[in-house]
Amino acid sequence: MRRNHCWTVSISCLAFLWTSFLGIQLSASGLPPIIRGATSKNGQFLVVASLELGPEEQGGARAILSETLEVNVRETFANTKGKLTAPNTYFQSDFGWKVHLPSQPGFLAPWPIISDDGSILALVGVSPPVLGQTLLAIYKRKGKEGILLRNYKVDNLWNLKPGEEKMSGYVDGTPEWFDDGVFSFTDDGAALLYIDKKHGSLQFSLEDGAVTKL
Numbered sequence: 001m002r003r004n005h006c007w008t009v010s011i012s013c014l015a016f017l018w019t020s021f022l023g024i025q026l027s028a029s030g031l032p033p034i035i036r037g038a039t040s041k042n043g044q045f046l047v048v049a050s051l052e053l054g055p056e057e058q059g060g061a062r063a064i065l066s067e068t069l070e071v072n073v074r075e076t077f078a079n080t081k082g083k084l085t086a087p088n089t090y091f092q093s094d095f096g097w098k099v100h101l102p103s104q105p106g107f108l109a110p111w112p113i114i115s116d117d118g119s120i121l122a123l124v125g126v127s128p129p130v131l132g133q134t135l136l137a138i139y140k141r142k143g144k145e146g147i148l149l150r151n152y153k154v155d156n157l158w159n160l161k162p163g164e165e166k167m168s169g170y171v172d173g174t175p176e177w178f179d180d181g182v183f184s185f186t187d188d189g190a191a192l193l194y195i196d197k198k199h200g201s202l203q204f205s206l207e208d209g210a211v212t213k214l
Contacts (some may be wrong), residue, residue: 122138
């Protein structure tokens, strides 16, 4: 059974994927890591995930009851009376913002990507392309909170062809939906890019959430 403190469904739920579309090979492998924090590319912002977990179940797994992600800002001590000189990088939350994820049972939490200006938080679902599963959600800062710009499922990302709705089960070794691609922000910060030469590259507008196939 695929269980961990991250965002997806377990094999006991009989989740399915489009193997004809992605050409996935089924095999056994290690579980995805638990991601509790990530920095922006320029190191100016740190997003930290706080999870509320349920009681331990059989095998040691604990379901996620709720999750909050907090975007913190790098502290330079430029406007403070005292300054700590140390070989560390410090972050503070006074000028940051938060995202409270809707409650949804599960054992997997999304992996965060934060933009260099700290205004966009993309949450990548740690999941194969399962029917109905949210694969990507983009949040945009509004004051001290993050508002959902848009979330995406597999049929929002690629045009399925006849026969690609055929489904079969997956196991621990099934690749995540993003395994063949690379995420990045455009230089002007107007879009999130997902470059995937195998399945098709995508551009996500950070203004309205529209998807453009590249």
